[in-house]
Amino acid sequence: MLIKLLIAGDGGQGIQTMADVISQAAFMKDFFVSYIPNYGLEQRGGSSLAFIQISDRDVVYPKFSNPDILVVMSDDSRKRVSGYEHKSVKVIDIKDYLGILEKNSIESTSYNIFFLGVLAKVLGNNQIKLDEEIFVALEKKLGKKPNWEENKRIWDISTELKNEKTHSN
Amino acid sequence: MVENLAKFCPGCGHPIVLMMLHRVLKQNNLEAQTVLGLDIGCSLLAWNYLPVNTFQTHHGRVVPTMVGFKRARKNSLSVAYVGDGGAYAIGWQSLFHAALRDEPIMVIVVNNTVYGMTGGQTAPTTLSGQITPTSPCGFEGVSLHGPEILRQVANKNAYIARTAVNDPKQMLDFIGEAIAAQQAGHFSLVEFLSFCPTNWRTAGMGTLKKLEEMRLVYPVGEIT
Amino acid sequence: MKKLMTGYEVVIQAALDADVESMFGYPITPTCEILSGWAASGKKYLQTEDEIAAGFGVCGAVLAGEKSFTVSSGPGHILLQDSFSMAEAMRLPAVLVIGQRGGPSSGTVIYSQQEVMLACFGGNGEGLRLVYSPASLSELYLLTRRAFNEAWKYRYPAVVLTDGYMLKTRQGVDLGKMEKMENIPSTSLLPDNKVVHWPNIYTAEEELNAVLEDNKKDYEKISSEIESCEKFGTDNAKVLLIAHGIVGAVARMAVEELQKKGVKVGLFRPITLRPFPKKELDKVCGWKGIKKAIVIESSFGQLARVVRDQLAPEIDVSFGYLQKPGLGIEVEEVVDFVKKLKI
Numbered sequence: 221m222l223i224k225l226l227i228a229g230d231g232g233q234g235i236q237t238m239a240d241v242i243s244q245a246a247f248m249k250d251f252f253v254s255y256i257p258n259y260g261l262e263q264r265g266g267s268s269l270a271f272i273q274i275s276d277r278d279v280v281y282p283k284f285s286n287p288d289i290l291v292v293m294s295d296d297s298r299k300r301v302s303g304y305e306h307k308s309v310k311v312i313d314i315k316d317y318l319g320i321l322e323k324n325s326i327e328s329t330s331y332n333i334f335f336l337g338v339l340a341k342v343l344g345n346n347q348i349k350l351d352e353e354i355f356v357a358l359e360k361k362l363g364k365k366p367n368w369e370e371n372k373r374i375w376d377i378s379t380e381l382k383n384e385k386t387h388s389n
Numbered sequence: 390m391v392e393n394l395a396k397f398c399p400g401c402g403h404p405i406v407l408m409m410l411h412r413v414l415k416q417n418n419l420e421a422q423t424v425l426g427l428d429i430g431c432s433l434l435a436w437n438y439l440p441v442n443t444f445q446t447h448h449g450r451v452v453p454t455m456v457g458f459k460r461a462r463k464n465s466l467s468v469a470y471v472g473d474g475g476a477y478a479i480g481w482q483s484l485f486h487a488a489l490r491d492e493p494i495m496v497i498v499v500n501n502t503v504y505g506m507t508g509g510q511t512a513p514t515t516l517s518g519q520i521t522p523t524s525p526c527g528f529e530g531v532s533l534h535g536p537e538i539l540r541q542v543a544n545k546n547a548y549i550a551r552t553a554v555n556d557p558k559q560m561l562d563f564i565g566e567a568i569a570a571q572q573a574g575h576f577s578l579v580e581f582l583s584f585c586p587t588n589w590r591t592a593g594m595g596t597l598k599k600l601e602e603m604r605l606v607y608p609v610g611e612i613t
Numbered sequence: 614m615k616k617l618m619t620g621y622e623v624v625i626q627a628a629l630d631a632d633v634e635s636m637f638g639y640p641i642t643p644t645c646e647i648l649s650g651w652a653a654s655g656k657k658y659l660q661t662e663d664e665i666a667a668g669f670g671v672c673g674a675v676l677a678g679e680k681s682f683t684v685s686s687g688p689g690h691i692l693l694q695d696s697f698s699m700a701e702a703m704r705l706p707a708v709l710v711i712g713q714r715g716g717p718s719s720g721t722v723i724y725s726q727q728e729v730m731l732a733c734f735g736g737n738g739e740g741l742r743l744v745y746s747p748a749s750l751s752e753l754y755l756l757t758r759r760a761f762n763e764a765w766k767y768r769y770p771a772v773v774l775t776d777g778y779m780l781k782t783r784q785g786v787d788l789g790k791m792e793k794m795e796n797i798p799s800t801s802l803l804p805d806n807k808v809v810h811w812p813n814i815y816t817a818e819e820e821l822n823a824v825l826e827d828n829k830k831d832y833e834k835i836s837s838e839i840e841s842c843e844k845f846g847t848d849n850a851k852v853l854l855i856a857h858g859i860v861g862a863v864a865r866m867a868v869e870e871l872q873k874k875g876v877k878v879g880l881f882r883p884i885t886l887r888p889f890p891k892k893e894l895d896k897v898c899g900w901k902g903i904k905k906a907i908v909i910e911s912s913f914g915q916l917a918r919v920v921r922d923q924l925a926p927e928i929d930v931s932f933g934y935l936q937k938p939g940l941g942i943e944v945e946e947v948v949d950f951v952k953k954l955k956i
Contacts, residue, residue: 247617247785255783259643260722261434261506266396278749280862282782283941429688429719447688447719448641449663479639479663507640510648511660522649523640523660 223346224284225272225339228301229293232268234332239270241336241361245353246274254279267300274348289342289386291335308388312338316385324377333358333371337378342386351379396434400596402554402583403431406499409560410468411439413568423466424458426451428475431505431585435470449479452487455494466495466571473500477513477535484539488576491544495567496578498535501585502603509588516606521588536580536612547575550611553582553604555597563611582607615787620780621646623750624684624710624773626788627757629654632796633680633708637661637670642722643777644684644712664689668696671707675700678801680761682708686777687716690731697770698736702813704828705802706764706771710757713776715939724777725939726858729915732772733887739825741832743771743839744887748862750786753779756884762797767835774886776911778941779859836888843882846872847897850879851956853930855920856909857883860942864909867947878951886916891923898930904956909935911942 225242229235239255246253251274258269271287273279286306292298292313305311312335314321326334336358340351355375362371397403414420423441427433429448436445446454451469459467476484476498487494503521504510510523513533520527536549543549548570552559560581567577582603586596618626624647628636635657638648641664652658661667667683674681685693690711700707713728715721734740743763745756757773764771803809815821843861846868847853856864861882868880881897883890898906908917913936924930935942935950 243617243783247615253617253783253785256778256781259777259781261396279784280749280866281859281941281943282778284943433719445719481662504640507642507645508649510640510645513662522645523638523652523658525649525653 221347222273222275222279223289223343223348224287225274225289225291226284226287226301226304227270227272227291227293227335228297229268229332230296231266233293234329235268235270235293237361238332238336238339239272241354241357242272242339242350244357244360245350246348248353248357249350251275251348252278254282256282267294267297269297269301274343288346289339291339293331293335310342310386310388312342312384312386316387320381324374326374326377330367330371330374333374334378337375338381338384340379341381341384397431398585398587400584400586400592401431402501402581402585403435403499405554406497406560406581406583407435407438409557410497410564413561413564414441414466417568419466419568422464423468424455424462425468425470426455426458428469428471428480430472430475430507432470432472432475432499433506449475450483451475452480452494452496453483456483456487456492459492459494466568467493469494469496471496471498472505472512473498473502473514473535474504474512477533481513484535485542488539488543488547488578491547491576493571493574493576495571496576498578498580499583500580500603500607501583501588503585503588505585505588509585514607516602532606534607536578539578540612544575546570546573548577548611550578551580551582551607551609553600553609554584555600556609559609566611580607582609614789615785617783618750618786619646619783620750620753620775621650623754623786624757624780625650625654627754628682628761629656630792630794631680631758631761632798633682633761635659635674635679635681637667637674637681637683639664639667639685639689641686641689643714643780644686644710646780647684647710664692665695668693668707668709669699672696672700672703672705675705675707675799676802678799678803680765680799682710682761684710684712686712687714687720687728688718690728690735694731694736697742698738699813700770701736701738701741703811704768706761706768706799708760708764708771708773710773711775712780713774721939722777723939724911724941726776726860726911727915727938728774729886729912729919732774733919739829740887741769741828742887743767743769744774744885745772746774746857746861746884746886747779748843748858748865748882748884750779750782750784751788751791752884754786754788755791758791758794762794763839765799766797767831767839769832774858776859832888837892839885840888840890840892841884842890842893843880843884844893844897845880845882847879847881849902850877851902851904852876852878852951852954853897853903853906854878854880854909854947854951855882855906855916856880857886857916860909860911863942863944864947866944867951870944870948871951876951886919889919889923891925894920894923895925895928898924899928903930905933905954906930907933907935907950909942909947911937911940913938
């Protein structure tokens with residue numbers, strides 16, 4: 221079993237925080253995990269990408285060109301990862317959630333928390349149930365920050381969504 | 390004026406320096422004969438920025454490259470564009486000797502007290518007590534005054550000065566003088582006190598405040 | 614016990630566990646985090662004016678009997694050949710950790726396997742150095758520990774040749790058993806009981822030649838204690854894959870997948886590039902059933918050159934190559950490549 225997850229957003233949206241939390245959660249549940257951020261000359265202000273793999277055995281290579289799940293959190297990063305949209309990839313795209321985000325008054329600075337929740341559900345559909353562990357890791361990281369109650373609210377909303385919207389190619 | 394979308398961080402001082410340089414070049418019809426050499430650091434991001442011939446070199450090696458270029462093409466305006474690390478650390482030896490030999494190149498040093506591109510490590514111009522990834526307890530070294538030291542060995546007709554990115558008039562002035570010095574056959578260097586909010590982890594007023602701190606350590610003006 | 618660790622943290626941990634006392638360094642991506650991590654450790658650290666000074670700083674510390682190292686990549690690795698040549702000439706146990714990035718010149722700040730020549734044969738010497746190529750984070754730890762031990766035990770400079778991907782990857786690593794490795798202590802190269810006079814330049818050609826012959830003899834004597842490799846599925850293999858580092862790990866997984874489909878393929882993975890595990894290479898390539906040996910690397914043939922040079926001249930193997938300089942190679946690509954061979 222090997223799930224390849226690529227998260228893409230603008231620098232500053234907290235993509236690497238999401239990746240860190242997911243890695244810790246998967247690790248907590250005794251999965252083999254691998255995580256590498258994109259890095260290079262354009263790292264500041266450009267797109268921020270995180271390559272995460274969750275497996276039942278050692279992961280040998282940290283990058284991949286054909287993710288199973290692709291999370292797109294901004295217009296610029298959507299362009300950046302268009303080459304990663306292969307045949308059976310499940311795409312979680314922010315443009316499909318704008319309504320829900322607005323309806324629930326979710327600020328853009330907390331989009332990453334929301335999509336962590338959506339991801340938890342999608343991973344659950346792929347036999348990787350990490351809801352609890354992701355929440356624990358999230359609390360460990362952000363629990364002492366001032367807007368923790370708000371982040372909790374957003375987590376509850378996203379994990380209670382009845383139909384998470386993903387589209388496949 | 391700008392040909393391509395900039396890749397500099399929001400709030401960076403480089404675009405200001407480059408814009409000032411371009412203004413003077415354009416005003417004096419010098420775009421065609423100017424050749425801009427870049428170091429490897431944040432300066433490398435200017436490779437496709439101005440409508441002048443531009444090339445990247447190696448970290449710390451833009452000065453010797455432009456020395457070579459100028460010697461081969463005397464009627465060029467040879468500009469070496471470099472950060473404080475490329476100029477005063479790894480490139481110091483070459484810079485020092487270029488000044489010593491009065492090589493007729495123009496050196497622009499963009500000083501933001503850190504190694505920007507690699508994440509903000511200490512540089513020769515880091516301020517006393519400054520916290521960086523490689524000075525977690527505060528910088529304990531000496532803050533290098535490059536232009537002042539070079540003045541000791543430079544030709545009396547070489548032009549050496551320091552300005553800051555929040556003084557447009559002075560920047561334009563000094564750039565003009567530096568170009569004139571090369572045209573008269575001499576070395577010139579202008580250091581620009583600049584900012585790096587990304588690595589300083591400052592915003593708005595915080596960034597400007599730090600620039601003012603720098604001015605107290607590195608006085609602006611012509612160095613005679 | 615397993616712990617989530619990033620590659621650069623593994624390097625720092627290994628150096629700390631090896632009782633290393635100092636690091637000299639200059640920031641260059643993708644090795645900067647090793648610098649800042651070490652600076653925060655409380656151990657001695659100097660950020661020098663450039664990599665030339667860093668390398669000679671390490672040589673100086675080592676001459677004084679202190680375990681020391683530096684880390685670099687690409688253009689910095691080039692500059693380090695200056696000091697590393699001196700270390701080679703004087704047999705100083707200087708240790709270098711290299712995170713390969715794209716080349717030549719400033720290339721990319723990311724990844725490659727294009728510094729094999731530099732690490733193995735850089736400078737103006739004869740490659741009398743120890744070069745280790747880890748294929749996983751736990752091997753990165755192990756080989757960094759070995760580098761310090763073997764450099765000090767046998768008195769040759771050592772390079773841990775990893776890459777940007779490995780240094781920036783975060784995975785669960787179990788260092789438990791490996792942490793208990795014994796450390797070879799450092800010794801002063803200027804002993805207290807006598808005065809040392811130590812040249813590295815000689816008046817006559819014969820003098821230099823004599824020194825080199827001695828150093829080479831020693832090197833060959835100890836090679837069998839250092840050279841290491843992994844052989845996976847090489848018995849009865851018709852196709853032999855040869856790869857090192859992270860690409861070696863990928864090739865291994867490709868071999869597993871191909872074997873499941875009944876393809877008779879095996880992997881020869883050198884773990885030390887210097888001294889190269891040539892006896893094992895000859896054994897594996899010497900088997901008459903081998904139809905093709907494919908050297909796979911993120912370079913235009915730097916590993917291939919080493920392999921062909923090390924292979925005994927009387928062994929005749931048909932070589933093929935999968936070369937992607939500066940680019941990573943995925944398991945599927947290797948599997949497809951082998952399938953297309955139709956062997």
